[in-house]
Amino acid sequence: MSTPNGFPLHAGACVTRSTEGGAVQDLNAKKAGKAAKKEAGGSGALTLEDPPSVGTSLNETLKHLPDELKANMKIKSITPRPPRKPRLERAASLDEKSWRRWRQFRTSQESLTDPNETSSSNGSLQEASLSPPIKGRASPCHQGCQQNSLNSSPDASEASPMGKSRGSTSDLGKRASEISSAFGGLLRGKAFAGGKPRLSQIMPARPLPPMEFNVASHTLRTANRIDSDCMDYRHYSQHRFGRVSSSLSDTRLHGNGMVYDNCSTDSMKSTFSLLTPIRSKDVRSRSYLEGSLLATGALLGAEELSRYFPDRNIGIFVATWNMQGQKELPVNLDDFLLPTDPDYAQDMYVIGVQEGCPDRREWEIRLQETLGPHYVMLYSAAHGVLYMSVFIRRDLIWFCSEVEYATVTTRIVSQIKTKGALGISFTFFGTSFLFITSHFTSGDSKVNERKLDYNKTIQALTLPKNVPDTNPYRSSSNDVTTRFDEVFWFGDFNFRLNKDRETVDSILNQNPGTDVSKLLAYDQLTSEMSRGSIFKGFQEADINFRPSYKFDIGKDSYDTTSKQRTPSYTDRVVFRSRYRDDIQAVKYSSCPVIKTSDHRPVFALFRVKVRPGRDNIPLAAGQFDRELYLIGIRRRITRELQKRQEQKDQKSSSICSVS
Numbered sequence: 001m002s003t004p005n006g007f008p009l010h011a012g013a014c015v016t017r018s019t020e021g022g023a024v025q026d027l028n029a030k031k032a033g034k035a036a037k038k039e040a041g042g043s044g045a046l047t048l049e050d051p052p053s054v055g056t057s058l059n060e061t062l063k064h065l066p067d068e069l070k071a072n073m074k075i076k077s078i079t080p081r082p083p084r085k086p087r088l089e090r091a092a093s094l095d096e097k098s099w100r101r102w103r104q105f106r107t108s109q110e111s112l113t114d115p116n117e118t119s120s121s122n123g124s125l126q127e128a129s130l131s132p133p134i135k136g137r138a139s140p141c142h143q144g145c146q147q148n149s150l151n152s153s154p155d156a157s158e159a160s161p162m163g164k165s166r167g168s169t170s171d172l173g174k175r176a177s178e179i180s181s182a183f184g185g186l187l188r189g190k191a192f193a194g195g196k197p198r199l200s201q202i203m204p205a206r207p208l209p210p211m212e213f214n215v216a217s218h219t220l221r222t223a224n225r226i227d228s229d230c231m232d233y234r235h236y237s238q239h240r241f242g243r244v245s246s247s248l249s250d251t252r253l254h255g256n257g258m259v260y261d262n263c264s265t266d267s268m269k270s271t272f273s274l275l276t277p278i279r280s281k282d283v284r285s286r287s288y289l290e291g292s293l294l295a296t297g298a299l300l301g302a303e304e305l306s307r308y309f310p311d312r313n314i315g316i317f318v319a320t321w322n323m324q325g326q327k328e329l330p331v332n333l334d335d336f337l338l339p340t341d342p343d344y345a346q347d348m349y350v351i352g353v354q355e356g357c358p359d360r361r362e363w364e365i366r367l368q369e370t371l372g373p374h375y376v377m378l379y380s381a382a383h384g385v386l387y388m389s390v391f392i393r394r395d396l397i398w399f400c401s402e403v404e405y406a407t408v409t410t411r412i413v414s415q416i417k418t419k420g421a422l423g424i425s426f427t428f429f430g431t432s433f434l435f436i437t438s439h440f441t442s443g444d445s446k447v448n449e450r451k452l453d454y455n456k457t458i459q460a461l462t463l464p465k466n467v468p469d470t471n472p473y474r475s476s477s478n479d480v481t482t483r484f485d486e487v488f489w490f491g492d493f494n495f496r497l498n499k500d501r502e503t504v505d506s507i508l509n510q511n512p513g514t515d516v517s518k519l520l521a522y523d524q525l526t527s528e529m530s531r532g533s534i535f536k537g538f539q540e541a542d543i544n545f546r547p548s549y550k551f552d553i554g555k556d557s558y559d560t561t562s563k564q565r566t567p568s569y570t571d572r573v574v575f576r577s578r579y580r581d582d583i584q585a586v587k588y589s590s591c592p593v594i595k596t597s598d599h600r601p602v603f604a605l606f607r608v609k610v611r612p613g614r615d616n617i618p619l620a621a622g623q624f625d626r627e628l629y630l631i632g633i634r635r636r637i638t639r640e641l642q643k644r645q646e647q648k649d650q651k652s653s654s655i656c657s658v659s
Contacts, residue, residue: 300613315346319603352437353387368632376624383407384417401427430613434484438491495525541585
């Protein structure tokens with residue numbers, strides 16, 4: 001057996017390389033010396049016969065051996081003999097031990113050199129490379145190898161002039177590493193056979209670096225992500241508020257050893273809070289039932305308003321419906337309360353009902369069930385069969401004042417209050433609202449009676465009561481609508497079209513679409529408003545829907561009874577504001593899919609400007625109908641579960657027939 005350079009080797013010799021200096025070291029010097037003496041007939045020297053072509057190179061290489069090895073070794077030319085066949089059991093045992101130790105120390109920073117074994121940590125054919133010393137704890141043998149190699153290399157290079165002419169110390173180290181790798185392969189039983197080497201297991205030349213405990217993942221971090229248009233919120237909030245709050249601070253995360261870098265910290269902590277910081281003295285001085293006069297940081301102030309409504313506009317849904325006293329309610333109210341045009345729901349829903357159903361609570365539950373958990377009923381009131389319900393987004397209930405209501409009866413002789421008015425008022429931030437639903441006198445020719453109903457309502461409706469007027473200098477004691485910033489009046493006003501049935505039918509047949517301008521030319525309310533005799537200062541959005549009265553129940557046809565009532569726009573929504581252009585009408589339409597009454601529901605969508613207020617008003621302090629909320633949500637969940645069960649049963653009961 002020989003090395004790749006053709007040197008004959010003795011089976012008892014064991015030499016390994018040092019990865020630090022490239023010098024050759026005998027790890028079992030005494031054992032190798034004894035074996036050499038026995039093979040050489042007691043001469044006590046390890047004998048090698050140098051081929052003429054490589055003998056000089058080997059001698060130069062062996063000159064760099066440490067002095068300890070030189071004392072126990074002596075080079076002499078002899079005739080080579082075949083090496084002994086390695087013991088398979090011993091070789092397998094060494095491989096197994098090396099594998100176990102490699103498995104144990106593969107992630108540590110310790111040296112991979114085994115101090116107790118003679119096997120090399122690198123493959124027999126892997127070329128050695130000079131590398132800087134590895135920082136960290138080293139084994140005793142490894143430290144000794146480093147010291148010997150550092151002490152012997154300079155002496156050897158100076159003592160051998162041939163070494164300077166033939167190559168540098170790195171070249172000698174490379175050749176010595178090749179020899180040591182060959183010796184290691186022999187001891188592991190990985191000898192060359194037939195000129196084709198059998199590669200030993202490849203191990204790294206140096207210890208692998210420790211794995212970083214980094215849990216960051218940009219691709220998987222989808223929760224608590226800040227939108228691109230809000231990335232500068234941290235700088236903005238620090239400038240405005242002086243601090244930014246978060247659920248977990250960086251110090252706590254790093255101190256617990258939970259994360260490795262800033263990226264991981266960002267992925268685990270929550271986004272910056274949008275809540276405005278509150279000073280301790282403000283908390284002491286503020287009462288949430290009747291606020292203080294704080295200039296900054298007020299609950300109803302500009303900062304809070306801008307945070308919830310940057311453009312200071314809210315969406316309001318106002319609807320009116322004459323239910324005709326029917327007990328049966330529509331199966332689905334989605335098309336009524338949640339029309340598909342616009343895409344987004346509104347911030348506030350106000351629904352007024354005339355001739356309401358006998359079970360008022362059931363009607364309110366159905367409204368809550370339809371609007372869902374995002375909305376709560378701020379207030380509800382009734383006057384006979386006149387109902388009004390106000391729903392608001394649950395995040396906004398803290399910015400409402402106490403809610404007040406008042407009623408007016410316009411038909412004294414009737415025991416059942418079917419005609420009259422019901423008003424609800426409150427202040428939202430710094431803007432006061434008044435909602436009135438009315439049912440005026442019916443009859444085609446009773447225009448004057450309807451105007452009397454209007455005048456009585458604006459004079460007798462006693463609002464506001466405890467909530468102060470936001471602008472008392474522009475108020476009038478004779479007109480309730482002048483005492484509020486924004487007023488919405490809706491209901492069954494009973495104004496008719498001054499035309500016979502045949503003429504109206506012919507116009508509707510000629511214009512089946514939304515062009516109803518010819519019909520509005522005969523509308524009583526439009527004519528009276530233009531004269532200023534009713535709804536002074538009020539406006540109405542453009543009408544682009546067919547008359548909402550009078551239909552056959554359950555059908556799309558107008559009255560086919562013997563009375564042959566003329567279709568009319570009896571159900572209306574009008575509005576007024578103290579400030580010009582504060583109210584913008586977005587949509588004004590009816591809901592033709594609800595056919596349980598002879599009236600079609602009419603609704604309007606508005607964008608209303610809201611101004612900041614002062615905390616000197618009695619606040620509602622988050623008041624809402626909790627019992628109604630829970631019942632409505634349970635109904636909504638139950639309905640969804642029933643729908644899923646029906647779909648499941650339908651799929652399971654489907655029959656496939658083959659003809």
